[in-house]
Amino acid sequence: MKISVIGAGYLGTVHAATLASMGHHVIGLDTDAARIETLARGAAPFHEPGLAELLQDGHSSGRLTFSTDPARLADADVHFLCVGTPQSKTGNDTDLSFLLSAVSALLPHVRPGAVVVGKSTVPVGTAAIVAQMLLGTGVALAWNPEFLRQGTAVQDSLAPDRLVYGVPSDAKGTQACSMLDVVYAPLLARGTPRLVTNFATAELIKVSANAFLALKLSYVNAVGQLCEQVGADVIQLSQALGLDERIGGRYFHAGVGFGGGCLPKDLRSFRAQAHRNGVESLDEMLSLVDGINADARYHTAEAAVRLCGGSVRGRAITVLGATFKPNTDDIRDSPALDVASQLAAQGAHVTVTDPQAGDHVWLQYPQLTFQSDVSLALRGADMVLLLTQWPQFLSLDPALTAALVQRPVMLDGRNALDAAAWQAAGWEYHGIGRGQVLAKNVPSAGLSQAAA
Ligand SMILES: NC(=O)C1=CN([C@@H]2O[C@H](COP(=O)(O)OP(=O)(O)OC[C@H]3O[C@@H](n4cnc5c(N)ncnc54)[C@H](O)[C@@H]3O)[C@@H](O)[C@H]2O)C=CC1
């Protein structure tokens, strides 16, 4: 099948590459000429495990091509819309301008009988707007939200938990379903569940899934703060809760909070959708979820200040991690960079190290020093914060690391290190939500006394 993928970002590039790996002929389109030039050479424009190999295979086989010219999409049977839908600069709502201009650019080239498929995450009602734009073209529309995670995007695309087709209940909807069944034939043959809904349900499935994940994380992070106040351990607590299958242990890891290009903006978009439709209880609940997440970052920075004796001014602080999670180069709304910036704003000399995020950090965070060499980044530190749990950081030798720093004080914002091993090597180790040392109004131990 001939397929076009419009928008070659974190979602679209992976979607195009995995569709080509299933045997389809795919053309990817983007307005970013530099990105298209990289992709047209068969190279990956960003870090995503397994993607470079798929792009190279697609390039060599001739099944995967890229262009900036919408006219090149004319003979595709199916067009996937994968452009960005960021948060509006003026509020919680979604900026749909990229999506609507992508549809406008496609209109003159789409042929009757083709299917346009929305994959971007959109507020409920967007598919109906796109359907209006397609009226009279003889083209069918489906909304087929995507649930992949960055860092495991290739694997998630090739083995999704479910496929959702949002379609109208008419002949065009039936046609769209049949075409999508051909696109996803290898996944359906392996028994992937397929749910057919109307447009609004498909749109809401996606955004409510992300909002629920955010809710689960803010719940465990708020409980973590209570754990700190009363001397309980949130890691043991979440493990015990997770063993109850009704709760589940996945996506329940307390720490510095969630970030990235999707969860925060989708949570806010969902708030705006609830408010617009008069469901204030949902808006208010999600407002708390967002607030708890902001507080998780603030709390981590505040804990670092407390562990430095009440002020970080002039302190050398090393932050391990810049990306919003490991195995991606994406720094969009990264908790690590938020906390690092909060400490820099209070006068700390903050050095950040990350295996993938170098250039982005230099350009966007001039108040931070970026050092790609981990040993150099750690040298002379008064305190270390682990804020993105890259495997490289988890395998650091605590004794060798202690020899590099000025004071062996570790704040593990991801609760990811082996606390006992770090303590045995002489570190003052603190996780988030684990014991009273970081609790508000409880005097801090360790460095505060050393600094006094
Ligand atoms: N990043 C992820 O893991 C996932 C993202 N999504 C959704 O997918 C959509 C895209 O997200 P990302 O890929 O992360 O964004 P991104 O910012 O990485 O990529 C968007 C791409 O669209 C391109 N673009 C903008 N306007 C265009 C136009 N008119 N024509 C062609 N290309 C255009 C941009 O140049 C950019 O390369 C969003 O709606 C997001 O919520 C959904 C599931 C997973």
Ligand SMILES: O=C(O)[C@H]1O[C@H](OP(=O)(O)OP(=O)(O)OC[C@H]2O[C@@H](n3ccc(=O)[nH]c3=O)[C@H](O)[C@@H]2O)[C@H](O)[C@@H](O)[C@@H]1O
């Ligand atoms: O719509 C999207 O773009 C995607 O958003 C998220 O995927 P992603 O943002 O790639 O990453 P996640 O693994 O969900 O992590 C998001 C944030 O939550 C944090 N997190 C995750 C899990 C956890 O237990 N604890 C925790 O703090 C991560 O560190 C990260 O900052 C969803 O998980 C995907 O299903 C969805 O498709």
